[in-house]
Amino acid sequence: MDEIDRKIIGFLARDARASLSSIGSAVGLSVSAVNERIRRLTAAGAIRRTTVDADPHLLDLPILAFVWIALAPQADEAAFREYAAAQVAIAECHHVTGPWSYLIKIHTKSLAGIEDFLADMKKHGFLSRSETIIALSSVVQGPFIPKEGMV
Numbered sequence: 001m002d003e004i005d006r007k008i009i010g011f012l013a014r015d016a017r018a019s020l021s022s023i024g025s026a027v028g029l030s031v032s033a034v035n036e037r038i039r040r041l042t043a044a045g046a047i048r049r050t051t052v053d054a055d056p057h058l059l060d061l062p063i064l065a066f067v068w069i070a071l072a073p074q075a076d077e078a079a080f081r082e083y084a085a086a087q088v089a090i091a092e093c094h095h096v097t098g099p100w101s102y103l104i105k106i107h108t109k110s111l112a113g114i115e116d117f118l119a120d121m122k123k124h125g126f127l128s129r130s131e132t133i134i135a136l137s138s139v140v141q142g143p144f145i146p147k148e149g150m151v
Contacts, residue, residue: 061107
């Protein structure tokens, strides 16, 4: 990957709908050359997906919370990972070091939605303990990608 590839990825990260022509003009390549590089970067896995950045507030999901999760001793970790991948409230789930098993980022309609989320994890036998941190505002954040069924 060279500097032009990095610039192309940067343009697409800021605006996935940027035209090949505008990207080509910015990096000094033809439309076909930009297209070929994007195809190659996608095939190599450097570009994993092209997506949209949705506003959770406009989708009626104003509550952003981070939940530290400690899995129950009897919990099947593979089953938990499948469960987490299927949960529409979960925007991100990270396996972490330290006293917690996972850090989960969720978007919900209300504070009651956080309680419902935790109750469901308990019902499935995954949760030993948790700590929830509610975000008051976001100074810098990545794109919000809603999952089907979330809105």
